[in-house]
Amino acid sequence: MGERVDCDVVIVGGGLWGLGTAWTLARRGLGVRVLERAAAFASEASFAAAGMIGAQSEALEDDAYFAATLASRDRWPAFAAQVVAATGRGFGYRPDGCLHLAFGASFERRLEAKYLWQKRRAGRVTRLEGEALAARFPLLGPRVSCAFFADGDHWVDNEALGAALEEACRRAGVGLTVGAEVTRLSRDGGAWNVEVAGGAIHRAPRLVVAAGAWAQGLLEGLADWGTLRGFPVKGQMLELRVPPRLLPEVPLHAENVYLVPRGADRLLVGATVETVGFDKRVTAEGLEYLLQGAFETAPDLRGCEVTRTWAGLRPATPDGWPVLGAGPVEGLHLALGAYRRGILLLPLAAEAAAASALGEPIPPEARAFDPARTTRA
Numbered sequence: 001m002g003e004r005v006d007c008d009v010v011i012v013g014g015g016l017w018g019l020g021t022a023w024t025l026a027r028r029g030l031g032v033r034v035l036e037r038a039a040a041f042a043s044e045a046s047f048a049a050a051g052m053i054g055a056q057s058e059a060l061e062d063d064a065y066f067a068a069t070l071a072s073r074d075r076w077p078a079f080a081a082q083v084v085a086a087t088g089r090g091f092g093y094r095p096d097g098c099l100h101l102a103f104g105a106s107f108e109r110r111l112e113a114k115y116l117w118q119k120r121r122a123g124r125v126t127r128l129e130g131e132a133l134a135a136r137f138p139l140l141g142p143r144v145s146c147a148f149f150a151d152g153d154h155w156v157d158n159e160a161l162g163a164a165l166e167e168a169c170r171r172a173g174v175g176l177t178v179g180a181e182v183t184r185l186s187r188d189g190g191a192w193n194v195e196v197a198g199g200a201i202h203r204a205p206r207l208v209v210a211a212g213a214w215a216q217g218l219l220e221g222l223a224d225w226g227t228l229r230g231f232p233v234k235g236q237m238l239e240l241r242v243p244p245r246l247l248p249e250v251p252l253h254a255e256n257v258y259l260v261p262r263g264a265d266r267l268l269v270g271a272t273v274e275t276v277g278f279d280k281r282v283t284a285e286g287l288e289y290l291l292q293g294a295f296e297t298a299p300d301l302r303g304c305e306v307t308r309t310w311a312g313l314r315p316a317t318p319d320g321w322p323v324l325g326a327g328p329v330e331g332l333h334l335a336l337g338a339y340r341r342g343i344l345l346l347p348l349a350a351e352a353a354a355a356s357a358l359g360e361p362i363p364p365e366a367r368a369f370d371p372a373r374t375t376r377a
């Protein structure tokens with residue numbers, strides 16, 4: 001039997017959702033411990049992301065999911081300000097909009113329809129074309145026929161955000177452990193036993209599982225998860241060093257890829273969507289796909305230096321919706337299934353998972369993600 005450590009809440013997984021939940025709980029006075037398997041916090045999907053807070057550009061339908069993304073986007077300015085105030089660190093949070101590009105007449109009609117239904121609820125959308133578009137976004141090539149500027153979308157440097165949120169947790173008194181792989185979860189005597197490879201056991205009445213794409217393995221055996229089985233969806237990305245003329249002022253959604261400015265001279269190109277299990281290799285085919293999409297959008301990127309490539313695993317669920325709230329076993333709370341929108345949904349997810357762990361009502365906009373929708377105890 002290894003060392004035994006007691007606290008109020010154990011959080012398994014130190015990605016942005018785990019850290020965000022921990023920070024929220026610590027500020028409410030709870031003793032929180034985050035256990036992260038990797039050597040660094042926010043180093044899996046939360047690192048791999050492009051950082052878009054794209055409630056409008058990522059919207060698919062006018063449904064409860066869309067309402068949740070808008071609610072989270074609306075929380076972003078205050079959330080970002082609080083992290084900055086707590087740490088003195090910036091992380092490139094920019095509420096400046098996003099440009100969605102159209103390639104030809106039928107594409108334009110599709111985007112027009114999409115932005116029409118969301119206009120009422122999500123914010124202003126402006127159509128840009130011709131010289132106005134070329135003057136403002138000189139990197140765009142001739143295949144782009146027009147574009148829609150969604151005023152309300154934001155973006156953030158998620159790598160810098162991870163470091164800031166870790167620091168915020170530290171300052172709020174959260175116990176932070178890296179290199180801690182949780183191997184087993186069990187409950188007795190009104191508390192969870194969270195066993196870590198190497199022997200330590202963390203014991204707490206409340207447990208939050210925020211283990212991203214890897215959660216399913218941990219949760220097996222605790223309940224019948226019905227159709228709530230999480231799985232990984234791989235995304236490959238690359239980074240280019242670009243001159244000022246090729247650095248757009250906001251993220252660009254193109255035909256198959258997106259281009260996201262990062263810092264003073266870098267442009268992220270993402271992302272593939274591949275269901276290939278826990279494979280994080282960067283492949284030649286993946287890079288070809290990204291580069292082809294980038295060059296069709298902005299041919300002058302051909303001459304730019306490739307500075308980094310990487311791949312991450314998005315935590316997906318069969319119905320495509322997150323899983324946020326109380327699980328089917330007492331004291332178990334879930335913050336999972338962020339899929340493509342974990343950065344966008346971070347403020348709402350942290351608030352909802354923390355409220356769930358505190359036994360308080362979760363924000364109404366997050367109720368659509370209630371785990372009870374398919375699980376059976």
Ligand SMILES: Cc1cc2nc3c(=O)[nH]c(=O)nc-3n(C[C@H](O)[C@H](O)[C@H](O)COP(=O)(O)OP(=O)(O)OC[C@H]3O[C@@H](n4cnc5c(N)ncnc54)[C@H](O)[C@@H]3O)c2cc1C
Pocket residue numbers: 012013014015016017018035036037038041042043044045046047048049050051052053054180181182183210211212213214215218234235236237270271311312313314315335336337338339340341342343344345
């Ligand atoms: C290429 C790519 C681009 C993306 N772009 C965007 C974007 O622009 N906007 C957006 O909103 N979203 C984007 N996403 C999605 C977003 O990154 C994720 O939804 C979000 O980061 C998920 O956060 P998380 O904390 O749930 O998961 P993760 O960041 O994966 O964190 C889970 C953590 O749990 C740890 N863990 C797992 N098992 C254990 C264990 N047994 N013991 C201890 N620790 C464990 C892992 O090591 C990991 O650090 C993108 C994702 C990818 C891959």
